[in-house]
Amino acid sequence: MDGxxxxxxxxxxxxxxxxxxxxxEAFAAGDKGSASSSIVQGYSAHSVDEYNRERDRFEDLHSxxxxxxxxxxxxxxYLTGFQADLGAVSxxxxxxxxxxxxxxxxxxxxRVVEKLLGPAVEDISLSxxxxxxxxxxxxxxxxxxxxxxxxxxxxxxETRAKEDKKMKAIHDLKPLLDDLIxxx
Numbered sequence: 001m002d003g004x005x006x007x008x009x010x011x012x013x014x015x016x017x018x019x020x021x022x023x024x025e026a027f028a029a030g031d032k033g034s035a036s037s038s039i040v041q042g043y044s045a046h047s048v049d050e051y052n053r054e055r056d057r058f059e060d061l062h063s064x065x066x067x068x069x070x071x072x073x074x075x076x077x078y079l080t081g082f083q084a085d086l087g088a089v090s091x092x093x094x095x096x097x098x099x100x101x102x103x104x105x106x107x108x109x110x111r112v113v114e115k116l117l118g119p120a121v122e123d124i125s126l127s128x129x130x131x132x133x134x135x136x137x138x139x140x141x142x143x144x145x146x147x148x149x150x151x152x153x154x155x156x157x158e159t160r161a162k163e164d165k166k167m168k169a170i171h172d173l174k175p176l177l178d179d180l181i182x183x184x
Contacts, residue, residue: 123156124173126180135183150180 126149133146154177161170 121169124153124160124170126150126153126177131180134180147184150177150184153177154181 130146130149133143134150137143157170157173157177160167161174164170
């Protein structure tokens, strides 16, 4: 580096140079150094003064943005937790819905079975009051009515026993009816 003009390079390269109304040759021939440095100094001085005036406002804005970021982070945390809780509740609702559907199906099946078996069970069953009347109370008009009911049920049981020899309920009930008839 011998200090020749060819070896010298500027520290900062300005990409957008305002030539004003001059051509490139006129600008290069003129006193460009003092004009551009005064523009830069004027702009820089103006910017620094403006920044100093607005610094408090920028600091307030920065602290407001920081506070908003903290609030948004806490809201995000809350919403993430809420979303997880909502997902758990949704899963529980789905489970309850499937259990409810299964229970409704079971209830409907029981109603169908009850509708089919109700009359059959009614035909062969004796109420505890009739059994008590026959086995423990005095012979009167109520006792005779209870005895008629017993005979009616015994005939049904015998008919069903002949129809279906594998019916467990009939075979379980027959000894009890035989004992009650023996008591009579």
